[in-house]
Amino acid sequence: MTQSISRPASSPTNLDYSIEQAVIERYEAGAQAPQPSLCCPTDYEGNYLAILPQEIIEKDYGCGDPTRFVNVGETVVDLGSGAGKNCYILAQKVGAEGRVIGVDFNDEMLTLARKYVDPMALKLGYSNTQFVKGKIQDLGLSLDLVAAWLREHPVSDLEGVAAYEAECDRLRREIPLVESDSVDVVISNCVLNLVRPEDKQQLFGEIFRVLKRGGRAVISDIVCDETPTAEILNDPELWSGCIAGAFREDEFLAMFEQAGFYGVEILVQQSEPWQTIDGIEFRSVTVRAFKGKEGACLDCKQAVVYKGPWKSVQDDDGHTLYRGQRMAVCAKTFDIYTSPRGPYSPDVIGLEPYDPVPPDSAPEFNCAINAIRAPREMKGADYTVTSTAEPTSCCEPQSSCC
Structure with missing residues (x-):
């Protein structure tokens, strides 16, 4: 259902709020109680929701179903895994030979998702799912390891800052949260729009980095048909509500191209807008893009x-x-x-x-x-073969070639 919202042109703007903090607070609240405004109505494939705890279904938010494009045996990373709904769907789809890694920055959501790891493993008869703390635009850095280091090395001066930055670089290099070229599929469900604009290029680069050659990204997110107005961009409520950070629809596809992907394709696009604000339409799309066009060009005829x-x-x-x-x-x-x-x-x-x-x-x-x-x-230049069909081989009454 389309939601139309209009505001006076003189609406005040707030330049001082933190996008990141607004998102954290909104989704912390969403982990405590359902937030219907964060959801774009979605039909999920099959009956994979049947064995999921109701708490996860009620407190997990998205705008599409990227899980339907994942296969048995694959290793999958879910960016912004939230309460874990998509991960637990994927756990069923990839099976015992597959692996699912949920990445999230929000402690409340991680606690909720991790709560059901063992119960879901018992239901499935195998354990293939884990949830890790990290920023989706920095998939090399485990924030759990960073927190453990900070407890032992509190930062109180510039030397401490330098040591902290060096440790983060070491962790990315030696103990990456998600290793390069290690994943078959990266999915995300209405999360990329929550990343700060200045970090989005890095975000797409990280998605590309962790995928294997031949791997693919399947991303469901919110796009808009026009560039958001200044009023929209300066509204913290609209940032945390998946509106202000929405990609313009053409720029969304271009981001995949610029990161090095090929075969960029819109798999699903919502026909009617999810919301319309100040005359700008916001709707969900699911896009797939592939990695693997790097390398030399050789002529094998x-x-x-x-x-x-x-x-x-x-x-x-x-x-x-x-x-x-x-x-x-x-x-x-x-x-x-x-x-x-x-x-x-x-x-x-x-x-x-x-x-x-x-x-x-x-x-x-x-x-x-x-x-x-x-x-x-x-x-070949010397190819001089002459071959003719047997007179009765093609057009006999029982033949299927004529």
């Missing part, structure tokens, strides 16, 4: 054919595919396009050369040229 229906399409790196044409691609791009777990394979046909070219002997490939791969280049 491969090609892909785009099936259609568009006359041509262009990917995040400027490769243009023309419908029905054998487009030359490097080995890396070929693997990305044809991977059954990636975003492109349903729309392309992958073509290998008759004589495979080993990557260790392949020359560099210029991905900027958007060239058509000649069939003779793939078959």
Whole structure:
């Protein structure tokens, strides 16, 4: 249901409030008692909520269901895991061979989520879920370890500050909260908008860092159709309520591109706005994006054919595919396009050369040229095979090929 809110143009602004403190206080309250205003109505897949404690269902807040895009056996990080609803859904989906890590900054929410780790493990028959304290824009730093260090080394002067900063750097390097290249999927449900604007670029960089090559981010969040007004941006209530920090819809997708992701795709978009404030519409979207286009471009004489229906399409790196044409691609791009777990394979046909070219002997490939791969280049200059069908092999009455 759309909520429309309007305020006088002369509404006073408050430049002195702390975004972070406003968010902490709002979600501390949400851990104590349900806060319906923090929820965007969401239908969750299947019956995964059936075994969850009612307290978690009532006190966990979101705007989508990124859990439906996670598979058995995967390692998943949930950013801003809150009361743990999404994590406990994921615990069922990934199974005993999978792993779920919930990351949150709010002590009240962490206490609530951790309360049910053992009871849920008993219900499931296995334990695969943990909740850790950290900022989602700094997934290298365990705040539980930082707190333990501070208890032993109270900071009272500049030397203490320097020692504290050095210890944080050491922890990120030697005992990271989430290791680099270690996660199959990063999900988040209506939390990225709560991060301060100056930290959002770092946030997307951290999501990219922890994902394995071929891994993906599946993020449900609130976006807006226009840039929020100054009045909205300076309202602490709207910050903690997932409004003021909402990404403009086009900029949200661009953030994934800038971080190095490919195959950025809107999976779900709310048709009607969740809220409208000062004429600006706020709605939920779920976006998926993949990691893994880094590396050298090598020419292994491969090609892909785009099936259609568009006359041509262009990917995040400027490769243009023309419908029905054998487009030359490097080995890396070929693997990305044809991977059954990636975003492109349903729309392309992958073509290998008759004589495979080993990557260790392949020359560099210029991905900027958007060239058509000649069939003779793939078959070989000396390919002179003549092959005809047997006269009765194709069009006999019982045949299915005619």
